[in-house]
Amino acid sequence: MTFSPVLLFAQAKISGKVTDTKKHPLAGVNIAVKDSYDGATTTKEGTFSFVTSNKGVITITATLPGYQPLEMKVPADSADQLNIIMKTGSNNLKVVTISSGSFEASDEKKNTVLKPLDIVTTAGAGADIVNAIKTLPGTQQTNDKEGLFVRGGTGYETQTIIDGMLVRNPFYSGLPDMPGRGRFSPFLFKGTTFSSGGYSAQYGQGLSSALILESQDLPTRSSSSVGVSVIGVNAGLDNLSKDKKTSYGVEADYTNLAPYFGVVKPKQEVNLGPEIIGTSANFRHKTSKTGMLKFYGYANWSKMGFTNNSIEYPGSQESYQMRNNNAYTNLTYQDKIGNGWRLYAGASWSTNYDRITTDTLPKIPYPTGIKVRSDLTQTRLMLTKGLGRFSALRFGGEYQYAQESAAFNNNKLTYTDNYTAAFAEADVYFTPSLAARIGGRAEYTSVLAKTNLAPRVSLSYKVSANGQFTLAYGDYYQKPEPQYIRFDRGLDYMKATHYIASYQYVSEFRTFRTEVFYKKYHNLVKTVPDYNNDGTGYAQGVELFWRDKKTVRNLDYWVSYSYLDTKRNYLNYPFQVQPDFAANHTASLVGKYFVEKLSTNFGLTYSFASGRPYYNPNLPVSKFMSEKTIDYNSVGASISYLTSIRKAFTIIVFQVTNVLGNKQVFGYHYSTDGMRRSEVVPNVPRFIYLGLFMNFGIDRRQDVLNNL
Numbered sequence: 213m214t215f216s217p218v219l220l221f222a223q224a225k226i227s228g229k230v231t232d233t234k235k236h237p238l239a240g241v242n243i244a245v246k247d248s249y250d251g252a253t254t255t256k257e258g259t260f261s262f263v264t265s266n267k268g269v270i271t272i273t274a275t276l277p278g279y280q281p282l283e284m285k286v287p288a289d290s291a292d293q294l295n296i297i298m299k300t301g302s303n304n305l306k307v308v309t310i311s312s313g314s315f316e317a318s319d320e321k322k323n324t325v326l327k328p329l330d331i332v333t334t335a336g337a338g339a340d341i342v343n344a345i346k347t348l349p350g351t352q353q354t355n356d357k358e359g360l361f362v363r364g365g366t367g368y369e370t371q372t373i374i375d376g377m378l379v380r381n382p383f384y385s386g387l388p389d390m391p392g393r394g395r396f397s398p399f400l401f402k403g404t405t406f407s408s409g410g411y412s413a414q415y416g417q418g419l420s421s422a423l424i425l426e427s428q429d430l431p432t433r434s435s436s437s438v439g440v441s442v443i444g445v446n447a448g449l450d451n452l453s454k455d456k457k458t459s460y461g462v463e464a465d466y467t468n469l470a471p472y473f474g475v476v477k478p479k480q481e482v483n484l485g486p487e488i489i490g491t492s493a494n495f496r497h498k499t500s501k502t503g504m505l506k507f508y509g510y511a512n513w514s515k516m517g518f519t520n521n522s523i524e525y526p527g528s529q530e531s532y533q534m535r536n537n538n539a540y541t542n543l544t545y546q547d548k549i550g551n552g553w554r555l556y557a558g559a560s561w562s563t564n565y566d567r568i569t570t571d572t573l574p575k576i577p578y579p580t581g582i583k584v585r586s587d588l589t590q591t592r593l594m595l596t597k598g599l600g601r602f603s604a605l606r607f608g609g610e611y612q613y614a615q616e617s618a619a620f621n622n623n624k625l626t627y628t629d630n631y632t633a634a635f636a637e638a639d640v641y642f643t644p645s646l647a648a649r650i651g652g653r654a655e656y657t658s659v660l661a662k663t664n665l666a667p668r669v670s671l672s673y674k675v676s677a678n679g680q681f682t683l684a685y686g687d688y689y690q691k692p693e694p695q696y697i698r699f700d701r702g703l704d705y706m707k708a709t710h711y712i713a714s715y716q717y718v719s720e721f722r723t724f725r726t727e728v729f730y731k732k733y734h735n736l737v738k739t740v741p742d743y744n745n746d747g748t749g750y751a752q753g754v755e756l757f758w759r760d761k762k763t764v765r766n767l768d769y770w771v772s773y774s775y776l777d778t779k780r781n782y783l784n785y786p787f788q789v790q791p792d793f794a795a796n797h798t799a800s801l802v803g804k805y806f807v808e809k810l811s812t813n814f815g816l817t818y819s820f821a822s823g824r825p826y827y828n829p830n831l832p833v834s835k836f837m838s839e840k841t842i843d844y845n846s847v848g849a850s851i852s853y854l855t856s857i858r859k860a861f862t863i864i865v866f867q868v869t870n871v872l873g874n875k876q877v878f879g880y881h882y883s884t885d886g887m888r889r890s891e892v893v894p895n896v897p898r899f900i901y902l903g904l905f906m907n908f909g910i911d912r913r914q915d916v917l918n919n920l
Contacts, residue, residue, distance in 0.1 A: 227261040228294030230254050230274060238276060238298060242432065246271035246283065251432070264288060274298060334802055335815035336848020336869050338901065341404065342383075342394045345423070346819070347800040349727070349755035349772040350408035353821040353844050354793050356878035356892050358383050358391035361793050362408050363731060364751025364778030365420030365708075368693055373415060373424045375506060375544045377560040378612070380588045382423075384488065384514055385536040385566050389878070389892050395490075395512060395538070401425045408755075409729055410684035410712045413637045413651030413668045414594070414606065419690045419708040420731070427508055427542075430459050430496050435909015441865075442902050443467050444488075450909065457498040465490045469516075478895040484517030484533045503547030511539040517569075518895070523881060523888045528572055531579075535567040552598040556608070563587045580621065586694070587615040600641070606651075607636040616694045625698040629659035629691075637668075645674040657691055657705075664689040664705050670712075678719045684712040692737045692745075700743035707734040721762035723770075727755045736782040749780025749788065769803040789837040792879060795821040795844070815850040826879040829886040845874040860906040867901040870894075 230241045237258025244251030250264040264270065267288050274282040279298040286294065337343035342360050345351060352361040359367015372382035374396075384392030398404070403426035411422040431450050439446045446465035453459065467488040492510035499505055517533030524530075544558040564586045571579040594608030610633050617626040637651030653666045668686035675681060689705040697703060714727035729752065736747025759770035776796055779788040790796075801818045823840035831838065850867040870876070879892040 224264050224266070224288040225261065225292045226250070226252075226264055226272070226288075226294070227292045228259070228296060230258045230260070230276075230296040230298060232279075233297060233299055238279070241274055241276045241279075241296075241298070243296075244273050244432065246273050272296075333804055333813060333815055333850070333852065335804075335817040335850035335867065336819070336846065337817070338393070338867065338869075338899075340393045341396060341398050341423070341425075344398075345406050347770070347772060347802050347817065348406060348408075349725075349757050349774045349798075350421075351774075351798070352793060352795060353798060353819055353846075354391075354878075355876070355894065356389045356391065357793055358386050360421065360423065362421035363729060363753065364749070364776055364780070364791075364794055365731075366791075366793065369418060369420035369690065369708075371415065371418035371422050373422060374508070374542055375425070375427050375558060376414075376556060376592055376594070377542050377544070377558050377590060378417070378588070379540060380562050380586055381538055381540075381564040384512065385534055385538075385564075387516065387518060387532055387534055390518075390895055395510065395540075396425070400427055400492075400494075400508070402428045408727075409710045409731065410668070410670060410686055412649075413635045413653045413666070413686075414608075416633055416635075416653050416655055416666065416688070417631075417690050419688050419706060419733070427494070427506060428496075429504060429506075430456065430498060431461075431909075433909055434459075435907065437905065437907045437909075439903060439905040441904070442900070443469055443472055459494075459496045461494045463490075463492045473896075476896055476900070478518070479893065480518035480520040480895055482517070483519045483531055484515055484535075486514075486516035488512060488514040499545075500547060503545070506544050507542070509539070509541035511537075513537055521890075522572055523883045523890050525572060526888070528574060531569075531571040531573065533569045537563075537565045539563050554596040554598075556592075556594040556596070558592040560590045561588070581619075583617075583619040585615075585617045589613045599638075602639070602641040602644070602647070604639045605636075606638070607634075609634040616698065618695070618698055627659055627694075627697060627701070629657055631655070631657045631691075647672050655689060659697060659701060660691065660703060660705065662704055664707075676717075679715065679717040682712070682714045682716075684710065684714075686710050696737050696739075696743060703737065703743060704735050704745045706736055706745070706747075708732065709734075721760070723757065723759040725755075725757040729753060729755075733780060736780060738782060738784075740784045747780065747782035747785075749778070749782065751776065751778035753777055766806045766808065767803065768805075769801070771799075771801050773797075773799045786833050786836055790825050792825050792827065792837065795824050797822040811854040813850075813852040813854075815848075815852070817846075817848040819846045819848075820844065824879065827882075828880075829882050841877045841879060842875065844876055844878075845872075846876065847871045847874075857906060860908055862904065862906045865901070865903045865905070869899045870897060873897060 230238045232238055239254055239256045239258060241254040242251065243254065243260045245264050245266055250262060252260045252262040254260045269285050270288045272284050272286060274296050276298060279300055282296065282298055334344045334347060345360060346353060350363050354361045357367060360370040361367050362370055372379040383394055386392035405424040407422045409421065415422050431452050434450060434452045436449045437447065444465060444467035448461065448463035450461040451459060469486040470482060473482050490510065490512045495507040497505045515535045517531065519529050519531045522528040522530045540562040542560045546556050549555050566584045568582040569579050590610060590612040592608065592610040594606060597605045599605055612631040614629040614631065617624065633653060633655040635651065635653040637649060639647065639649050641647045649670045651668050656663045666687040666689055670682060670684035672680055672682040688708045688710065691697065692703050692706060709732045711730045712727060714725065716725040717723065731751040733749035735745040736749060738744045738747045753774060753776040756773045757770065761768045776794060778794050779790055781788040799820045804813060804815045806813045821844040823843050825837040825840050827837055828839050848869045849871050850865065853864040855862050877891050877893055880889045881892065882889045
């Protein structure tokens with residue numbers, strides 16, 4: 213988050229109002245003096261006001277996603293009552309949007325389901341992208357497992373993409389029953405697309421879902437920020453060159469939960485950390501009017517460990533400690549190259565190193581050491597050709613070189629993989645109201661010595677100015693998880709086939725969406741009697757989503773509901789059953805209300821999930837996974853106060869998870885003999901967060917108001 217104070221020494225006042233061609237006021241328009249740092253954002257009434265030190269004739273620029281950018285020359289000393297009229301951009305003509313199973317959060321498009329700021333202001337999400345996505349239909353409330361679980365799929369089946377490049381480890385390394393949160397701040401990205409199924413042939417190696425993130429371009433001006441909270445501190449800097457063609461940024465943060473756990477005692481006793489050190493850097497350079505070179509990289513160091521009572525050895529304790537080093541880099545280049553062609557090229561390198569120590573005291577006083585390392589180098593190239601006014605052809609390829617190793621005490625297992633893929637995809641507009649996306653993807657992996665071909669197609673028909681139907685079909689392949697490939701190189705790709713039908717209505721203030729789906733699994737990994745691909749499964753269901761930002765002034769809310777019927781036979785399952793990570797019913801209600809007189813935003817989130825199956829070893833095999841946990845209920849609340857402190861635009865945030873203290877049970881652990889068990893519950897039943905963020909550079913507080 214970056215904000216800025218107005219320059220107090222400026223001489224001329226610039227003010228006015230911005231409307232559309234129908235004289236409706238436009239909020240959130242960026243107004244600036246060209247080639248300067250002076251500017252403002254319009255209010256809900258479309259008004260703006262700022263001062264500038266520029267003299268003589270100046271150029272005023274006005275930009276707003278969904279509208280044509282505007283420039284006008286005016287004398288600086290007579291620009292205090294400007295009337296600016298903006299026209300709808302060509303990208304908002306009433307044409308059908310090709311989409312299936314996707315929710316977009318973007319500042320680039322006018323009518324999207326969510327904005328990036330929604331992720332930050334969702335109560336209970338803790339400004340975590342994945343936690344906010346969990347309020348959308350199709351997702352599971354798996355707060356005891358790492359990853360984003362979508363439509364009957366595991367967390368491994370969802371891939372995370374940044375600027376077209378795969379992120380192998382998007383979550384901090386967690387502990388058993390305590391998953392790590394996402395590594396990325398939502399403010400790094402101008403767009404987020406969550407596809408719960410039927411995603412583009414541009415991407416692969418995700419059986420269920422893709423979370424596609426697009427990083428910010430050049431900032432509008434230089435800025436800096438500092439923050440302090442009950443769990444840590446952070447600081448950042450973004451510098452924009454005078455010609456506004458180049459920028460660089462650095463950020464650092466430090467998190468230490470030990471003091472917090474010293475006051476709020478967790479269920480498990482802390483024996484290491486929890487402590488995280490994070491750094492990141494970015495570079496942006498505008499190479500031409502249409503070209504952009506981007507670099508983004510981060511490095512994290514974390515350590516954490518807990519001790520709890522052993523159910524296997526009564527009277528003993530079990531210790532689990534995790535130390536993690538992680539780094540990720542991403543370099544991309546995009547530009548138009550003439551004759552309607554556009555080039556994209558990208559390269560990335562990442563590494564993740566986990567060092568795990570487990571011990572049982574005093575029964576087994578010899579710790580077990582586990583070391584797991586993953587390295588990934590990848591390149592990607594794509595060409596896009598515009599075909600007429602709306603249609604387009606995309607094709608390209610990618611290469612990944614992966615190194616995987618795991619050491620258990622003195623036993624080490626390693627492998628390398630050369631993965632190549634080629635894809636082609638066409639958006640074909642038969643009429644402005646009828647369009648199809650037809651594509652396919654071919655992949656080869658050396659570690660399995662296997663090739664696959666994955667056709668994908670979707671058809672969208674616009675039935676009104678804001679409503680459309682979409683049908684989609686596609687095959688999706690994914691390599692088995694590394695821990696299985698290490699032991700058996702003879703495994704095959706896992707496969708899922710998606711069938712999707714949806715209807716959505718998206719206007720400026722309201723969104724309705726419903727979707728039915730069927731997903732068939734083939735070749736899932738089985739671990740008994742030995743490693744094989746005999747696993748099968750299916751997932752089917754219906755989803756609903758409604759968002760309303762207009763009925764009540766300053767109130768924004770959305771409701772989501774999912775019904776899921778899924779079964780699978782994989783790993784050591786004896787037959788097809790509902791897996792332990794899937795609930796039949798999930799729902800969320802998210803509300804945000806802004807009180808202008810108090811400059812305060814109030815947020816409330818309620819999440820529900822029906823009970824999940826769990827394994828009871830005391831029951832016969834015929835009753836495998838037949839028992840279920842209690843229903844999951846959680847209420848999260850947040851208060852955000854907007855103010856200024858010593859010319860720094862400031863937000864004070866207070867958040868509480870599980871406000872009502874509902875008991876949450878995700879499953880049970882049993883001793884080998886089945887005589888004892890322990891509940892899988894949150895390590896702390898309620899988390900209280902208080903933070904203060906001061907920003908110098910760009911005042912984004914207005915974004916909070918415009919988001920309502």
